[in-house]
Amino acid sequence: MQLIPCPWCGPREEVEFHYGGQAHVSYPADPAALSDEEWARFVFFRDNPRGPFAERWSHTAGCRRWFNAVRDTRSYELHAVYRLDEERPVTT
Amino acid sequence: MTADIRTRRSPLDGWAERLAELAPAVEVAERPFRTHVTLRLRDAGRAAAVSAVLGVELPRTPCTFTRGDGPHGPVEVAWLGPDEYLVLAEPGLQRTLESALRQAIGDASGAVIDVSAQRTTLTLSGPKARDLLAHGCAIDLHPSVSPSGTCVQALLAQSGIVLLVRDADAGEFTVLVRASFAIYLATWLLDAGVEYREYREVPV
Numbered sequence: 001m002q003l004i005p006c007p008w009c010g011p012r013e014e015v016e017f018h019y020g021g022q023a024h025v026s027y028p029a030d031p032a033a034l035s036d037e038e039w040a041r042f043v044f045f046r047d048n049p050r051g052p053f054a055e056r057w058s059h060t061a062g063c064r065r066w067f068n069a070v071r072d073t074r075s076y077e078l079h080a081v082y083r084l085d086e087e088r089p090v091t092t
Numbered sequence: 093m094t095a096d097i098r099t100r101r102s103p104l105d106g107w108a109e110r111l112a113e114l115a116p117a118v119e120v121a122e123r124p125f126r127t128h129v130t131l132r133l134r135d136a137g138r139a140a141a142v143s144a145v146l147g148v149e150l151p152r153t154p155c156t157f158t159r160g161d162g163p164h165g166p167v168e169v170a171w172l173g174p175d176e177y178l179v180l181a182e183p184g185l186q187r188t189l190e191s192a193l194r195q196a197i198g199d200a201s202g203a204v205i206d207v208s209a210q211r212t213t214l215t216l217s218g219p220k221a222r223d224l225l226a227h228g229c230a231i232d233l234h235p236s237v238s239p240s241g242t243c244v245q246a247l248l249a250q251s252g253i254v255l256l257v258r259d260a261d262a263g264e265f266t267v268l269v270r271a272s273f274a275i276y277l278a279t280w281l282l283d284a285g286v287e288y289r290e291y292r293e294v295p296v
């Protein structure tokens with residue numbers, strides 16, 4: 001089973017985690033000004049890259065904290081995990 | 093007519109005899125009705141005041157717990173998250189601890205919640221306790237990896253638990269399990285421990 005390194009608890013089995021989709025999708029600064037199309041884009045549209053992807057994960061069966069991870073969608077390799085208050089680290 | 097007096101029953105009430113079948117390889121016992129209080133505290137400046145109330149330092153390292161004797165008797169404080177702790181104490185101290193902790197936090201950002209009814213406490217010890225847990229828990233419980241004072245939230249036989257390593261070398265553990273999962277987990281322990289029922293200490 002793949003191990004995912006929780007920033008708090010260290011490497012744990014992936015069944016302890018829950019996937020949370022793309023990271024760094026920020027809430028619109030002025031929601032009332034958005035058109036329906038722009039709302040739809042914010043709510044439903046996500047990147048789907050082939051390669052490194054910044055994602056949100058939650059350690060649901062452990063410390064129950066959300067964190068971010070850069071995962072390669074081709075190999076499932078995790079390049080980095082980082083806390084929500086940290087910048088996305090530079091990965092190769 | 094006499095009133096029907098209902099007594100409080102713990103989640104594993106009546107299971108002591110069955111769990112004793114695992115001895116001497118594994119000594120399993122429920123310690124019912126212990127005081128469990130969740131403490132949320134973001135302001136590290138109040139940690140000292142909280143420690144004074146409990147007589148125990150708050151654990152600073154993730155996945156550890158601290159223990160000591162304080163004004164409220166023996167207390168353990170488990171790290172559950174970067175701003176979340178679980179205070180474990182003798183039964184019946186819920187209201188005392190709640191108000192003492194609230195006072196210690198004062199107007200700082202935090203919360204104190206009595207969660208005693210959420211989980212029950214199981215103690216496991218004996219020469220095969222570690223092996224028994226390993227049947228259903230992916231956490232490496234070897235003393236070199238999980239020394240005394242380790243506290244992990246993990247899965248044991250698919251059931252969420254809080255596991256405290258009380259004495260790594262002697263193999264003494266505490267398992268906190270949700271009340272509704274307690275009978276399932278007790279049944280699982282009995283089944284996973286079948287191979288240890290014939291176990292006898294070999295005289296050296």
Ligand SMILES: [Zn+2]
Nearest residue numbers: 006009059063
């Ligand atoms: Zn974690």
